[in-house]
Amino acid sequence: MLDINKIRADFPILNRKVNGHPLVYFDNAATSQKPRQVIDKITEYYTQYNANIHRGVHALSQEATDLFEEAREKVRAFFNIPETKQTLFTSGNTHSINAVASGAHVFVKEGDEVIVSAVEHHSNIVPWQMLCERVGATLKVIPVLDNGELDMDAFAKILNSKTAFVVVNHISNALGVQNPIEEIIEKAHEHKALVLIDGAQSCGHMKVDVLALDADFYTMAGHKMCGPTGIGILYGKEELLDRLPPYQGGGEMIDQVTFEHTTYAGLPHKFEAGTPNIAGGIALGAAVDYLESVGMENIAAYEDELLKYGTQKIKEIDGAVIYGDVDKKAAVISFNVGNIHPYDLGTIVDKLGIAVRTGHHCAQPVMDRYQIPGTIRASFAFYNTKEEIDVMVQALQRAVIMLS
The missing domain is CATH 3.90.1150.10 (Aspartate Aminotransferase, domain 1)
Known part of the structure; x- marks a missing residue:
């Protein structure tokens, strides 16, 4: 108790x-409320070791970098993500979904089909509509029954050899219904389709094990799990993240830059262009600590x-x-x-x-x-x-x- x-x-x-x-x-x-332990961690960052990370040799930068990467490791362990490099910091759940959808043309071609559910948040509908418009794919929808559950018989019927991606939330934000994502993932993989699970409503309310679920991508929102706003997490299988092109270009996500050609850094930095929400990332680590203590x-x-x-x-x-x-x-x-x-x-x-x-x-x-x-x-x-x-x-x- x-x-x-x-x-x-x-x-x-x-x-x-x-x-x-x-x-x-x-x-x-x-959005969830924040415990004092998280709020204090934000204050501590700005009053004790405010500096940019990964780039400086001075003490403050090294301290901030260590704490930021320690937070990444806490998040990795919390969701049972296989490797730290598969734990990508984003600005939030919407950013995480867009990061996948914007580069998903490497997985979805003209004539393919993308399946979403009828209970998705707009942030898990619109990016996939945009993808389908870009590549000439078709968006299919899993209907919802009167009681708010997904029509799994209808899902089985619309799955076919053209299905390239299946996208569904773990829990509906509008109804609270928990979707049978284990069954959805298994059936999608039988048709060699990739699966993205929107975990915005599950990440702070239940134990999530991405490895056991076998989802190809899983997104989380820090501010819905007692963390700050402006921070999110994207998990992806390593081989898929390697194929996925970066969502944004800039500093931090590069290996070498010339005016003729640019090569990208390895994971996770390939998807983390620019200065991240350092305080938010560190405070999210504190939120994970708090949730685990409860x-x-x-x-x-x-x-x-x-x-x-x-x-x-x-x-x-x-x-x-x-x-x-x-x-x-x-x-x-x-x-x-x-x-x-x-x-x-x-x-x-x-x-x-x-x-x-x-x-x-x-x-x-x-x-x-x-x-x-x-x-x-x-x-x-x-x-x-x-x-x-x-x-x-x-x-x-x-x-x-x-x-x-």
């Missing part, structure tokens, strides 16, 4: 008030407890409809109440100090599938409590009365 009071004491923002009410933060699918198994079990409790309580609201109400899901509840617009409900509960997300959650095709303008999304983290869920439900019931 987790000592929730001790954990909450590590998160300074949880002490503040919003509109005169104690903050109830249920927007964790958008225990990912403990986090997953507790958040599942919050999910079950929150689902039960929201169902008690007259007229509430939950989208993606399935057994295998993350601690995300996406719902509406009657004909009330989600924006209106979200605005009122904000006045009572409760932060939930409203809208289409950058997953507009999901909302089109259910023929709704959007949902209210309450997403929990291991520093949340059942008492906070009670406060939210009471606020929602009050708002429903006001808007009915």
Whole structure:
């Protein structure tokens, strides 16, 4: 069992008030809050050893470089990435996906097909549309069932010898449904297709072992796992990263540069052009330390407890409809109440100090599938409590009365 009071004491923002009410933060699918251990690490970098990395012989540069690379190794071990050079720092999950999609013309040719799911975030749709437009490939979509699960029978039917890439999120940000990525990866590989898994919603909530999953590429968002914004991770199999051309050109990612020809550095630097988010990388290492100190198994079990409790309580609201109400899901509840617009409900509960997300959650095709303008999304983290869920439900019931 987790000592929730001790954990909450590590998160300074949880002490503040919003509109005169104690903050109830249920927007964790958008970004997680940061423990003091992570915040202090950022301050420490800028006050003790702020310098550019990999390039200087002076003490500050060497200290910063060592800490940055130590953080990379922490991330590698956390996700069971085979080698440190396969652990690439990016500016975030969107950057990681674009880094693959922009160079995927070496894997996808004219007439090929790229498969995405109907529950993808826009950042895992648009880059692949752009790729298909560039190379003359076709984008195919795995449909979603009424309960929010992917139609795996339909997936099996659209897989064929033309399938070059399959792209799907581990957990839907809009619905919280956990997709059967093990089955998806296995079936895709049977057709010799490559697979990219968007792990933005899984990386801070469950134990992820990229080696066991056998995904060809896996992306993570640092700010959704108690780390800072502006830092992400891209994992790829070494032979594929070697074939993939760099996403950006500049300093750090080169071997030799002349006006006639340029050769690129080896992994991971080939994909890390320019000065990276040094403080962010080091602080992400601190976030990994923090998550490991709590225990990912403990986090997953507790958040599942919050999910079950929150689902039960929201169902008690007259007229509430939950989208993606399935057994295998993350601690995300996406719902509406009657004909009330989600924006209106979200605005009122904000006045009572409760932060939930409203809208289409950058997953507009999901909302089109259910023929709704959007949902209210309450997403929990291991520093949340059942008492906070009670406060939210009471606020929602009050708002429903006001808007009915």
